[in-house]
Amino acid sequence: MKILVCIKQVPDMESRFKPDNSGTWFSETDLAWRMNEYDEYAVEEAVKLREQLGDGCELTVLSIGPARVGEAIKKALATGADKAIHIQDAEVAAKDPWQIASIIAMHAAGQGYDIIFTGMQSQDRGSAQVGVLVSELLGFACATTLVGFSYADGVITAKRELEGGLKGVAALKIPAVVTCQLGLNIPRYPTLPNIMKAKKKEIAQVAVADLLKNEAFTSTASFHPPAKKGGGIVLEGDVNELVDRVIGVLKDKTAVLR
Amino acid sequence: MKTLLIGEYREGKLLDTTYELLGFAQALGAEAALFLVGSSSQLPACSNKLYLADAAACGEYNPDLHRELILKVVEQENPDSIVFVHSSYGWDLAPRIAARLKAAQISEIVALKDGAYEVGCCNAKMRRTVTAKTAKSVLTIQSGAFPVLIPGGTPTVESIAAATSSNLEFKGYEPAEAKDVDLAKAEIIVTAGRGIGKKDNVPTILALAKALGGELGASRPVVDAGWVEHSHQVGTTGQTVSPKLYIACGVSGAIQHLAGMKKSDFIVAINKDKDAPIGEIADLLIVADVMQFVPAMTAKVAA
Ligand SMILES: Cc1cc2nc3c(=O)[nH]c(=O)nc-3n(C[C@H](O)[C@H](O)[C@H](O)COP(=O)(O)OP(=O)(O)OC[C@H]3O[C@@H](n4cnc5c(N)ncnc54)[C@H](O)[C@@H]3O)c2cc1C
Ligand SMILES: Nc1ncnc2c1ncn2[C@@H]1O[C@H](COP(=O)(O)O)[C@@H](O)[C@H]1O
Numbered sequence: 154m155k156i157l158v159c160i161k162q163v164p165d166m167e168s169r170f171k172p173d174n175s176g177t178w179f180s181e182t183d184l185a186w187r188m189n190e191y192d193e194y195a196v197e198e199a200v201k202l203r204e205q206l207g208d209g210c211e212l213t214v215l216s217i218g219p220a221r222v223g224e225a226i227k228k229a230l231a232t233g234a235d236k237a238i239h240i241q242d243a244e245v246a247a248k249d250p251w252q253i254a255s256i257i258a259m260h261a262a263g264q265g266y267d268i269i270f271t272g273m274q275s276q277d278r279g280s281a282q283v284g285v286l287v288s289e290l291l292g293f294a295c296a297t298t299l300v301g302f303s304y305a306d307g308v309i310t311a312k313r314e315l316e317g318g319l320k321g322v323a324a325l326k327i328p329a330v331v332t333c334q335l336g337l338n339i340p341r342y343p344t345l346p347n348i349m350k351a352k353k354k355e356i357a358q359v360a361v362a363d364l365l366k367n368e369a370f371t372s373t374a375s376f377h378p379p380a381k382k383g384g385g386i387v388l389e390g391d392v393n394e395l396v397d398r399v400i401g402v403l404k405d406k407t408a409v410l411r
Numbered sequence: 412m413k414t415l416l417i418g419e420y421r422e423g424k425l426l427d428t429t430y431e432l433l434g435f436a437q438a439l440g441a442e443a444a445l446f447l448v449g450s451s452s453q454l455p456a457c458s459n460k461l462y463l464a465d466a467a468a469c470g471e472y473n474p475d476l477h478r479e480l481i482l483k484v485v486e487q488e489n490p491d492s493i494v495f496v497h498s499s500y501g502w503d504l505a506p507r508i509a510a511r512l513k514a515a516q517i518s519e520i521v522a523l524k525d526g527a528y529e530v531g532c533c534n535a536k537m538r539r540t541v542t543a544k545t546a547k548s549v550l551t552i553q554s555g556a557f558p559v560l561i562p563g564g565t566p567t568v569e570s571i572a573a574a575t576s577s578n579l580e581f582k583g584y585e586p587a588e589a590k591d592v593d594l595a596k597a598e599i600i601v602t603a604g605r606g607i608g609k610k611d612n613v614p615t616i617l618a619l620a621k622a623l624g625g626e627l628g629a630s631r632p633v634v635d636a637g638w639v640e641h642s643h644q645v646g647t648t649g650q651t652v653s654p655k656l657y658i659a660c661g662v663s664g665a666i667q668h669l670a671g672m673k674k675s676d677f678i679v680a681i682n683k684d685k686d687a688p689i690g691e692i693a694d695l696l697i698v699a700d701v702m703q704f705v706p707a708m709t710a711k712v713a714a
């Protein structure tokens with residue numbers, strides 16, 4: 154059994170985002186980077202499956218991006234992936250989901266993966282497209298938004314999360330792509346011995362030009378903050394003074410505080 | 412301009428989000444036809460053309476078959492855009508159509524802007540304006556972003572069917588867990604977000620809720636991490652609430668959370684980040700450390 158998990162490195166969402174010189178994406182100055190939250194669940198689920206299947210199973214982690222994504226890759230290796238492929242792309246931010254999916258599919262086509270895990274969406278771009286596009290390009294079965302995953306005898310049982318807490322259960326024959334939703338599992342923290350072991354694991358480096366054959370289907374004209382609707386009161390300062398002012402506002406504006 | 416709207420149907424019912432698609436088509440100024448895997452006893456109230464496949468025969472969740480049906484209609488109608496709601500049905504199916512048509516997909520549109528589409532990014536903190544470079548495009552719209560339009564009337568129905576093999580088999584629905592708290596009845600809700608830092612801090616938030624005579628709410632990460640029961644979750648995959656007072660403690664204001672609480676009468680947000688998107692809908696934004704502010708407020712309220 155060969156498993157692939159695709160991870161993206163994204164900025165910490167509590168950062169302040171400022172447009173870059175092109176005005177179409179954010180400037181990377183002063184940003185802290187981490188693994189896309191949804192992908193942490195994908196890695197954990199892939200590692201759990203890897204453990205379930207034991208010997209003869211191989212888990213590869215893949216990430217497209219500049220040198221910094223090596224950090225996210227190392228985290229996945231320390232969590233339990235066997236090896237990694239880093240597709241080097243300094244211009245990854247300019248690629249649209251169709252191109253990212255094409256790169257992943259081009260790599261996967263010759264590899265004989267049985268199951269591919271992705272996040273349901275990336276936190277920065279948030280298109281929720283890449284996993285499904287990969288499944289179409291490879292002709293794999295696909296289910297999205299998983300909050301439950303189990304595997305036995307060539308069949309995945311996927312529990313999809315629908316609106317309002319309803320869930321839908323589907324059985325998929327492998328090869329398949331599944332996209333992982335928040336809460337699918339409880340991602341583990343890599344232990345120190347596993348971090349040490351991960352240092353010896355192989356990270357294959359591939360130039361993006363070797364895998365990218367497709368032009369972008371979309372183009373971005375601008376990156377900007379939402380128009381401020383305003384109206385709300387903003388209070389800052391000493392906590393005790395704030396409390397008095399807040400209670401004052403609540404007494405004034407709501408009927409619930411007397 | 413011609414558009415094909417992909418309606419939604421679940422557990423034997425037409426979903427209301429279908430009418431947001433009609434609202435979007437109007438905003439676009441496009442001539443709209445509809446596609447639905449549904450039932451002739453649950454027709455949308457409009458007089459548009461409707462391509463209808465029978466859900467009893469096709470299955471409500473059968474993406475390979477739904478894809479083939481839509482591709483067939485696309486061939487017949489030749490629309491410029493194919494529009495889905497950005498929902499568990501839409502984000503699952505839209506890329507399958509886009510890949511087959513070799514068409515651009517633009518996800519989670521929140522507004523139209525000079526012929527381009529505005530989409531959210533960076534956890535709703537920022538926006539991008541995007542255009543399609545292909546002749547046809549596949550679009551998903553954010554639920555709640557466009558007005559609901561119920562034109563009335565009866566659609567002109569054309570029945571369609573298709574066959575395809577699939578490696579996916581739908582096994583059925585699992586209902587939402589039973590609720591032990593009905594947040595919809597609460598007049599005051601104090602919600603714990605990830606910004607509270609750790610599980611040990613939940614009682615501090617609960618104490619404010621109790622002091623105010625309200626209930627405890629929670630954002631999703633707080634529930635996923637096991638700090639608070641799912642029955643307290645507010646948002647698209649939790650409960651929808653509209654209390655007289657909603658206090659969001661360390662909640663960033665992601666769209667899926669806002670969808671569940673934006674109708675609250677008065678919204679207070681406590682956040683250390685002045686730019687957090689929750690500030691956009693808060694009547695009162697308190698820029699402070701939640702674990703300093705909340706105990707101080709509880710003490711004053713209880714006094
Ligand atoms: C299909 C789908 C369905 C979803 N359904 C839901 C849902 O029903 N409900 C829901 O809530 N989410 C839902 N989500 C998740 C949603 O997208 C967000 O990830 C989530 O709402 C974020 O929760 P949060 O605001 O608590 O955490 P974060 O986004 O991590 O925000 C934490 C906030 O706390 C602030 N903060 C940090 N430390 C402090 C401090 N010391 N003092 C004050 N402020 C601080 C930060 O500035 C930040 O704004 C869903 C996502 C998807 C894709
Ligand atoms: N640069 C990337 N490298 C590897 N995987 C990616 C990359 N971008 C997106 N993905 C995967 O595709 C998923 C969905 O991303 P998106 O379609 O951008 O929302 C992510 O959760 C990742 O699993």
